[in-house]
Amino acid sequence: MNYFKKILRYAIPYKSYAWLNIISNLFYALFGTLAMISLFPMLTVLFDKTKQLNIKPEWTGIFDIKDYATGSLNYFVTQKANEGVDDVLIFMVVLVIVMFLLKNLFGYLAMYFITFLRNGVLKDLRNDLYKKTVDLPVSFYSEKRKGDTIARITSDVLEIQHSFLSILELVVREPFTILFAITTMLLISFKLTLFVFIFIPVSGFIISRIGKSLKSHSDKVQKEQGFFLSILEETLGGLKIIKGFNAENIFLDRFKNSTHRFFKFSNTLLNRQNLASPTSEFLGIVVIAILLWYGGQMVLVEKTLPAEMFLIYMALAYQILTPAKAISKASYNVKKGNAAAERVLEILETESAIKDAPNAIVKQSFTENVKVENISFKYEDEWVLKDFTLQVPKGHTVALVGQSGSGKSTIANLVTRFYDVNKGSITIDGINIKDMTQKSLRGLLGLVTQDSILFNDTIKGNLTVAKEDATEKEIISALKIANAWEFVETLPLGINTNIGDSGNKLSGGQKQRLSIARAVLKNPPIMILDEATSALDTESERLVQDALENMMKNRTSIVIAHRLSTIQNADTIVVLSKGKIVEQGKHHELLDQKGVYYSLVEMQSLA
Numbered sequence: 001m002n003y004f005k006k007i008l009r010y011a012i013p014y015k016s017y018a019w020l021n022i023i024s025n026l027f028y029a030l031f032g033t034l035a036m037i038s039l040f041p042m043l044t045v046l047f048d049k050t051k052q053l054n055i056k057p058e059w060t061g062i063f064d065i066k067d068y069a070t071g072s073l074n075y076f077v078t079q080k081a082n083e084g085v086d087d088v089l090i091f092m093v094v095l096v097i098v099m100f101l102l103k104n105l106f107g108y109l110a111m112y113f114i115t116f117l118r119n120g121v122l123k124d125l126r127n128d129l130y131k132k133t134v135d136l137p138v139s140f141y142s143e144k145r146k147g148d149t150i151a152r153i154t155s156d157v158l159e160i161q162h163s164f165l166s167i168l169e170l171v172v173r174e175p176f177t178i179l180f181a182i183t184t185m186l187l188i189s190f191k192l193t194l195f196v197f198i199f200i201p202v203s204g205f206i207i208s209r210i211g212k213s214l215k216s217h218s219d220k221v222q223k224e225q226g227f228f229l230s231i232l233e234e235t236l237g238g239l240k241i242i243k244g245f246n247a248e249n250i251f252l253d254r255f256k257n258s259t260h261r262f263f264k265f266s267n268t269l270l271n272r273q274n275l276a277s278p279t280s281e282f283l284g285i286v287v288i289a290i291l292l293w294y295g296g297q298m299v300l301v302e303k304t305l306p307a308e309m310f311l312i313y314m315a316l317a318y319q320i321l322t323p324a325k326a327i328s329k330a331s332y333n334v335k336k337g338n339a340a341a342e343r344v345l346e347i348l349e350t351e352s353a354i355k356d357a358p359n360a361i362v363k364q365s366f367t368e369n370v371k372v373e374n375i376s377f378k379y380e381d382e383w384v385l386k387d388f389t390l391q392v393p394k395g396h397t398v399a400l401v402g403q404s405g406s407g408k409s410t411i412a413n414l415v416t417r418f419y420d421v422n423k424g425s426i427t428i429d430g431i432n433i434k435d436m437t438q439k440s441l442r443g444l445l446g447l448v449t450q451d452s453i454l455f456n457d458t459i460k461g462n463l464t465v466a467k468e469d470a471t472e473k474e475i476i477s478a479l480k481i482a483n484a485w486e487f488v489e490t491l492p493l494g495i496n497t498n499i500g501d502s503g504n505k506l507s508g509g510q511k512q513r514l515s516i517a518r519a520v521l522k523n524p525p526i527m528i529l530d531e532a533t534s535a536l537d538t539e540s541e542r543l544v545q546d547a548l549e550n551m552m553k554n555r556t557s558i559v560i561a562h563r564l565s566t567i568q569n570a571d572t573i574v575v576l577s578k579g580k581i582v583e584q585g586k587h588h589e590l591l592d593q594k595g596v597y598y599s600l601v602e603m604q605s606l607a
Contacts, residue, residue: 003341004167004334007160010124014117021117022172024110029176031103033184036315038092038099110173122161125344129153132347137354138418139379147230148223152347155225156340163337174323181316188313189305192295220265223343228258291317354420360437366444366525366556368429369393370415375424377410384410385579388424394525397557399567401600402576408560412530415558416445428526446519448548450531452511454503459488460495462503462514466522474521482517483547484510509543516547527557564601573597 011018133149141149185193235242235251242251291314298305305313372390376383385407392398400408413419415426417433426433433441446466454462463478464470470478475495479485487510491497503511519527529548545566552559561567568587575583575590575597582596590597 003338003345006345007121007125007341010121011117013124014120017113017117017120020113021110024106024113025173026176028103028106028110028173029180031099031106032177032319033180033316035096035099035103036181036312036319037184038096039312039315118161122157125157125160126153129157129344129347132350136347136350136352138413139353140350147228147233148226149347150233151226151229152343156343159340160337160344163334163340167334170323170326174326177323178320181320185313185316188309188316189295189298192291192298192305192313221262221269224258224262224265228255228262231255231258285321288314288317288321354417354438356437357435361431361435362440363428363431363436363444364440366394366428370526370556370558371427371430372411372415373425373427375414375421375426377414377419377421377423379419383579385414388579388581390574390581392556392558394556395554396571397552397559397567397569398572398574399559399561399570400574400576401561401564401567401597403600405578406576407579408576409530411558412447412528412560415528416447417441444524444526446522446524446527448512448515448519448527448529452503452508452515454499454506454511454514456498456501458493458496458498459491459514462499463495463518463521466518470521475517478517478521479514481520481547481550482513483543483550484513484517513543513547516551520551525556527552527555529557529559531560531562564597564604575600 130153133153182193231251231254235255242248295305295310295313299307299310370392372388375385375388377385388407388411390398390411400411402408410419414421415433417438420434428436428441428444455465459479460472460475463475467474472495476485479488479495488495488497499505499511499514503514506514548566549569559567559570567573570587573583573585573587573590574581575595577596583590583593585593591601
């Protein structure tokens with residue numbers, strides 16, 4: 001129930017709807033019982049069991065309520081009978097219709113109000129999950145499957161809505177329906193009602209035994225759903241490779257294996273869950289049968305219970321079955337919802353490894369330098385950087401080069417604080433980046449990555465990610481600096497053209513130039529370029545390189561380079577090997593040393 005309490009806090013903003021639902025359910029339960037009782041006058045008239053009573057009965061106390069109600073009914077029917085039998089029957093029919101109408105009206109209102117609460121909780125839960133998904137560090141998703149996160153935001157949250165929140169509908173309606181019905185049944189016959197009290201605990205015990213393992217089965221179902229969503233997400237992302245290597249059957253087999261496991265787990269879960277309703281109904285019918293036998297004895301043999309009263313009693317007893325089944329089903333839903341809530345809360349309650357310090361500084365300008373001082377870092381067990389030191393003065397371009405795995409891109413991840421250093425510090429103008437708010441730190445930085453990360457939106461929509469209130473003039477200016485305007489202006493809708501999923505309607509060079517335009521539009525004082533030209537052909541590389549040079553003018557830049565021809569004009573070139581600096585200097589100085597840099601240049605010129 002701990003998970004239920006935690007999820008329930010999301011209902012607080014919608015508590016007015018909850019109260020309206022409770023009130024409506026209370027009246028639904030009341031009129032549900034009164035609807036059954038309203039049949040009693042009709043039956044007494046039909047069976048001609050109404051006693052002639054011309055004196056209105058007096059109220060003598062709560063303990064004589066049954067006699068008072070019967071006497072009042074007889075008095076009323078006697079008065080109406082004196083006016084004509086047709087009037088009595090019409091009134092009785094109208095009374096029955098009104099009672100059932102009010103019952104169903106309040107039933108609808110209860111569902112109407114709970115809809116706002118359920119959908120409101122669903123909305124807020126998903127919003128919080130998405131916010132948390134964005135807030136969690138990049139490292140979190142290097143360990144988790146994306147499909148599993150998607151499953152938690154979609155199917156797990158829906159499961160919570162169907163399971164936990166459906167209980168809110170039952171908390172008042174079903175217990176009060178049972179309470180009102182049993183109270184009336186006690187007034188009709190105390191002895192007969194004892195059988196009902198035997199039914200409820202026996203039924204509850206049997207159903208709890210059946211549903212004991214529901215949570216573990218539900219957890220398996222939801223985990224497997226996350227797994228096959230991951231396969232689907234990877235398939236869509238890597239469709240070219242799958243087709244190019246004729247690997248369709250490999251991925252199809254993986255997906256089939258996952259859906260087969262999902263099939264087995266779901267069958268076990270649903271078959272066990274579906275057992276609740278027939279079990280509770282069967283137990284109820286057994287008790288109804290016993291009531292029929294014992295009540296029949298009281299009516300026919302002992303003659304201690306009028307036949308019309310017994311019929312109403314049986315209708316009330318049967319009316320208890322529906323809420324009893326609903327309550328037993330709700331207990332199943334709680335167990336099933338527990339697994340979904342646990343998975344959702346696992347994300348919501350995950351503490352981010354990277355968060356702002358309590359008194360973090362909001363830094364809005366860059367005036368001196370970026371310093372990386374004696375840092376060491378590892379993703380898992382092996383050190384990627386060891387005692388690494390670097391200084392980037394304002395207005396300088398520093399290039400980092402080296403073979404794959406030397407730690408170049410790790411520098412970009414650490415300066416942007418996607419990861420935190422294990423040892424040492426990174427400072428901007430002498431202030432440790434851990435002492436700044438992440439938002440203000442990243443406000444000083446522009447990022448262009450090797451993979452052009454674009455969204456299924458218009459060109460304008462992709463660029464305004466960097467500056468939400470950018471004017472059309474500013475967007476076109478940024479596109480011109482990035483050498484992108486030449487192809488954008490030829491598109492059917494210009495900057496309002498949709499570029500497709502991940503920008504797949506564009507070429508690699510065009511996508512990269514849009515990424516550069518986005519960074520230009522942001523206009524940050526510090527630019528980080530992570531192998532921005534490595535995936536391009538020669539012609540695209542030249543256009544992108546020109547765009548990069550335009551962007552880096554009078555700007556502090558950290559350039560991670562794979563193609564060495566692109567960084568020859570850098571103020572400082574830093575050569576890395578196995579996480580350490582092995583050479584440092586200008587292009588011509590490093591060539592004269594004929595060391596590691598010289599070898600790298602030679603290899604690329606031969607290639």
